[in-house]
Amino acid sequence: MSTSATPAMRQYLDAKQQHRDAIMFFRMGDFYEMFYEDALVASRALELTLTSRSKDAAGGAVPMCGVPFHAVDGYIARLVKKGFRVAICDQVEDPRKAKGIVKREVVRVVSPGTLTDAGYLDAREPAFLMAVTVVGGDLWGAALLDLSTGAFTAAEYAGRDGVQALADEIATLKPREIVAPTGLDLATPLPAIATSGVPVTPIDAWMFDVESARRSLVEQLRTAGLAGFGLDGHPAAVAAAGALVQHLRGMQKAELAHVRAITYRQRTDALTIDPTTLRHLEIVDGAEGGRKGSLLDEIDVTVTAMGSRMLRSWLLAPLVAVEPIRGRLDAVEALTTSATVRGTFREAMKAVQDLERLIARVALGTAGPRDFAGLQQSLSAAPRIRTSLAEVQSALVGSLVAEIDDLADVRHTIEAAIVDEPPALTRDGGFVRDGVDRELDDLRAISRSGKQVIAEMEARERVRTGIGSLKVRYNRVFGYYIEISKSNLGAVPSDYHRKQTIAGGERFITPALKEYEEKVLGADERILERELEIFDELGGKVAAEAPRIQTTSRALATLDVLAALAQAAAVGNYVKPHVHDGDDLVVLDGRHPVVERRTAAAGSPFVPNDVSLNGTTSQIVILTGPNMGGKSTYLRQTALLVIMAQAGSFVPAREARVPIVDRIFARVGAIDDIARGHSTFMVEMQETASILHHATSRSLVVLDEIGRGTATFDGLSIAWAVAEHLATNPTARPKTLFATHYHEMTDLADATPGVVNFHVSAREWKDDIIFLRKIVPGRSDRSYGIQVARLAGLPRTVVDRAREILSALERDELGRGGRPSMSATETDPQMQLGLFRSAPVADPLRERLASIDVDRMTPLDALALLAEIKKEAAE
Ligand SMILES: Nc1ncnc2c1ncn2[C@@H]1O[C@H](COP(=O)(O)OP(=O)(O)OP(=O)(O)O)[C@@H](O)[C@H]1O
Numbered sequence: 001m002s003t004s005a006t007p008a009m010r011q012y013l014d015a016k017q018q019h020r021d022a023i024m025f026f027r028m029g030d031f032y033e034m035f036y037e038d039a040l041v042a043s044r045a046l047e048l049t050l051t052s053r054s055k056d057a058a059g060g061a062v063p064m065c066g067v068p069f070h071a072v073d074g075y076i077a078r079l080v081k082k083g084f085r086v087a088i089c090d091q092v093e094d095p096r097k098a099k100g101i102v103k104r105e106v107v108r109v110v111s112p113g114t115l116t117d118a119g120y121l122d123a124r125e126p127a128f129l130m131a132v133t134v135v136g137g138d139l140w141g142a143a144l145l146d147l148s149t150g151a152f153t154a155a156e157y158a159g160r161d162g163v164q165a166l167a168d169e170i171a172t173l174k175p176r177e178i179v180a181p182t183g184l185d186l187a188t189p190l191p192a193i194a195t196s197g198v199p200v201t202p203i204d205a206w207m208f209d210v211e212s213a214r215r216s217l218v219e220q221l222r223t224a225g226l227a228g229f230g231l232d233g234h235p236a237a238v239a240a241a242g243a244l245v246q247h248l249r250g251m252q253k254a255e256l257a258h259v260r261a262i263t264y265r266q267r268t269d270a271l272t273i274d275p276t277t278l279r280h281l282e283i284v285d286g287a288e289g290g291r292k293g294s295l296l297d298e299i300d301v302t303v304t305a306m307g308s309r310m311l312r313s314w315l316l317a318p319l320v321a322v323e324p325i326r327g328r329l330d331a332v333e334a335l336t337t338s339a340t341v342r343g344t345f346r347e348a349m350k351a352v353q354d355l356e357r358l359i360a361r362v363a364l365g366t367a368g369p370r371d372f373a374g375l376q377q378s379l380s381a382a383p384r385i386r387t388s389l390a391e392v393q394s395a396l397v398g399s400l401v402a403e404i405d406d407l408a409d410v411r412h413t414i415e416a417a418i419v420d421e422p423p424a425l426t427r428d429g430g431f432v433r434d435g436v437d438r439e440l441d442d443l444r445a446i447s448r449s450g451k452q453v454i455a456e457m458e459a460r461e462r463v464r465t466g467i468g469s470l471k472v473r474y475n476r477v478f479g480y481y482i483e484i485s486k487s488n489l490g491a492v493p494s495d496y497h498r499k500q501t502i503a504g505g506e507r508f509i510t511p512a513l514k515e516y517e518e519k520v521l522g523a524d525e526r527i528l529e530r531e532l533e534i535f536d537e538l539g540g541k542v543a544a545e546a547p548r549i550q551t552t553s554r555a556l557a558t559l560d561v562l563a564a565l566a567q568a569a570a571v572g573n574y575v576k577p578h579v580h581d582g583d584d585l586v587v588l589d590g591r592h593p594v595v596e597r598r599t600a601a602a603g604s605p606f607v608p609n610d611v612s613l614n615g616t617t618s619q620i621v622i623l624t625g626p627n628m629g630g631k632s633t634y635l636r637q638t639a640l641l642v643i644m645a646q647a648g649s650f651v652p653a654r655e656a657r658v659p660i661v662d663r664i665f666a667r668v669g670a671i672d673d674i675a676r677g678h679s680t681f682m683v684e685m686q687e688t689a690s691i692l693h694h695a696t697s698r699s700l701v702v703l704d705e706i707g708r709g710t711a712t713f714d715g716l717s718i719a720w721a722v723a724e725h726l727a728t729n730p731t732a733r734p735k736t737l738f739a740t741h742y743h744e745m746t747d748l749a750d751a752t753p754g755v756v757n758f759h760v761s762a763r764e765w766k767d768d769i770i771f772l773r774k775i776v777p778g779r780s781d782r783s784y785g786i787q788v789a790r791l792a793g794l795p796r797t798v799v800d801r802a803r804e805i806l807s808a809l810e811r812d813e814l815g816r817g818g819r820p821s822m823s824a825t826e827t828d829p830q831m832q833l834g835l836f837r838s839a840p841v842a843d844p845l846r847e848r849l850a851s852i853d854v855d856r857m858t859p860l861d862a863l864a865l866l867a868e869i870k871k872e873a874a875e
């Protein structure tokens with residue numbers, strides 16, 4: 001640092017020293033300025049004009065750019081969304097009262113995981129910041145905090161499987177940012193972090209020290225110990241959680257009054273849905289990436305954003321215990337019985353804003369006057385909401401209703417202080433009611449009377465000077481002044497002091513005017529100061545009640561979800577599933593909730609289908625049938641139905657008995673993973689491997705065309721072996737639906753108990769195929785691929801040629817090496833029909849012999865063929 005730098009610049013460099021990894025927004029007057037490298041980076045990212053400030057000590061120009069202070073939030077959010085961190089260095093004393101240079105301090109650091117600005121967050125998704133650490137070499141701990149709501153959890157992961165589970169959680173929960181101890185290598189054990197692009201911020205390793213982490217956690221949660229949160233005996237979880245709060249308190253310079261509880265998450269608490277399955281089943285994201293087309297999108301008719309976030313979390317982690325699931329289902333059932341009750345409740349809920357995020361903003365000190373008004377209005381809906389549900393016969397609904405606290409005290413505190421229609425921003429002033437504070441009232445009276453005097457002055461001066469167009473005006477530069485037009489300048493009295501000449505005339509001031517101006521402006525300034533003081537005090541009072549407000553918000557959100565599920569059930573004609581601890585998965589007339597809507601919109605009804613799976617007689621269903629027949633849809637709908645049931649939702653079926661499932665594995669369709677440098681087949685095999693390793697007898701596995709990404713025989717062999725393994729492995733025989741075009745696989749059922757064949761029915765009509773989409777017992781022996789290809793618009797000539805080849809293959813014309821011979825036909829179109837023409841005698845062996853081109857065979861090929869023909873003859 002140079003000694004000849006200006007004092008402000010020295011201050012800048014000092015602050016920057018502490019926050020090298022962040023772009024520094026340095027407050028100067030009405031602007032936030034950025035300098036040096038920060039200016040270069042930010043000007044590019046935000047498309048700001050780059051200027052330069054007078055030379056630095058070395059004589060070089062200092063690059064600089066800036067944004068107006070009142071628009072700063074938008075710029076911060078844009079930078080953070082691009083992955084940058086922003087440190088806000090503010091003036092922390094009044095510039096007019098400062099002796100020497102005004103004091104500045106970094107008041108907040110905003111990073112991707114701590115962006116809580118409502119305008120830049122998706123209201124229906126959480127915004128997690130995650131801390132990851134490892135204790136004793138192989139015990140991983142992770143803590144997850146949504147700063148925008150205060151939701152806080154921690155978990156531990158041990159061993160190789162643990163690391164995989166952690167990687168899966170990262171992929172599923174999509175934290176915005178991960179903090180980890182400096183020097184901890186995450187990339188090697190968790191390569192998924194790099195591919196997912198989530199930024200990792202190294203923070204001081206000592207924060208993760210278990211003892212100091214425990215201390216900061218205890219302090220934050222205001223408890224004596226951590227046993228009440230289930231954290232005892234989980235040092236890695238404690239380390240991660242403690243470091244996270246420590247780090248955040250430093251960054252936010254706030255109490256985090258909305259973070260007063262934490263939940264220890266056990267992996268066995270929820271139905272595990274790994275990221276691949278999540279993607280394949282399109283549970284929260286549709287095929288195109290967004291929400292559209294997903295299960296969530298289909299059933300999310302929640303009224304509030306809180307409810308929407310909660311429903312999302314329910315689908316990501318369905319329950320695995322019968323009782324709580326039945327509790328939810330009973331509540332949904334009770335809410336389906338009366339459309340009027342449901343309607344009244346949902347109408348009342350419309351008055352409830354995003355309470356979770358409102359209280360978080362209050363606790364973080366970023367709430368504006370309107371947020372308080374929103375809080376108060378939302379709370380005032382509570383009595384109506386409670387009454388609307390009074391008649392609902394459900395234990396869960398009853399206990400949730402009992403948890404709704406009117407918070408009349410909080411409501412009155414806000415109501416008493418804040419005007420009915422406050423401005424959005426505190427700097428606009430005028431949000432504190434009259435009568436709240438003596439000093440404020442007095443100041444307002446002074447300001448008002450001063451303004452009154454000034455207004456009267458205008459009338460008086462008009463009379464005195466005889467200038468009818470004389471006006472008293474105000475601007476920020478001059479304060480109050482008298483404006484006189486050109487033609488009247490002759491009549492200006494001598495006690496007017498000229499301040500400025502403008503196009504149409506001149507501006508003057510008088511001593512009397514300035515005297516009142518001082519009074520008015522002094523009062524106005526102090527009014528705003530006083531309002532802010534009162535506002536801060538109010539914020540403190542409300543933030544102290546954060547836990548109560550959060551309990552009520554959670555109850556309201558839960559009720560919103562239950563009513564939404566009831567609404568979705570009523571609209572979609574879903575039924576209550578019977579969830580049980582037994583073994584049978586039985587569905588009558590099941591439907592796919594999303595495809596059903598799509599086909600209905602296209603005017604063709606969805607064909608419902610039954611499912612019957614159990615651990616004994618019908619453990620694996622081998623499903624064959626035509627392309628486009630509905631196999632994949634059937635597989636997906638079965639998995640979705642189980643997820644819906646365990647999440648507490650009704651299901652699209654006529655009847656359903658759902659056993660508690662511990663994990664769902666779905667491999668439906670291929671997804672390339674070029675980013676990770678793996679081919680389609682490689683990914684498919686990795687996913688299959690993971691299923692074989694992790695599935696238990698309580699799992700549900702749906703496999704769609706495993707093995708199709710390689711040569712036919714390899715694929716068939718793999719598919720067969722996989723199915724066989726799932727059917728015979730004594731330690732884990734998961735319920736499995738297995739769709740395939742390898743018709744040979746239907747033979748598995750002959751020899752293996754528990755394996756049964758089903759197929760999707762279709763009928764041939766002339767040259768066409770009619771899809772019946774009914775799943776019926778037995779095998780199918782054809783895929784009708786060519787008919788489907790024709791429907792898809794493959795050129796006529798290609799379709800015809802495919803037919804020829806197919807019939808040849810079906811007659812098993814073999815060429816060199818015992819393979820179907822097609823190459824010869826390519827050289828001579830005239831030969832095509834000849835080559836494939838039926839042999840005069842319908843004897844396959846003879847046909848085969850006739851087709852052999854002895855001249856072009858190696859002795860080895862000939863021998864191999866001979867062996868094969870002998871085998872065939874022997875059959
Ligand atoms: N039960 C059903 N009722 C009505 N339409 C259906 C049904 N099942 C599937 N469909 C329609 O048929 C289309 C194809 O279904 P799906 O992808 O499940 O066929 P598939 O048998 O898996 O075909 P492929 O073998 O080519 O993968 C779906 O997109 C949907 O529009």
Ligand SMILES: [Mg+2]
Pocket residue numbers: 631632633704
């Ligand atoms: Mg399919």
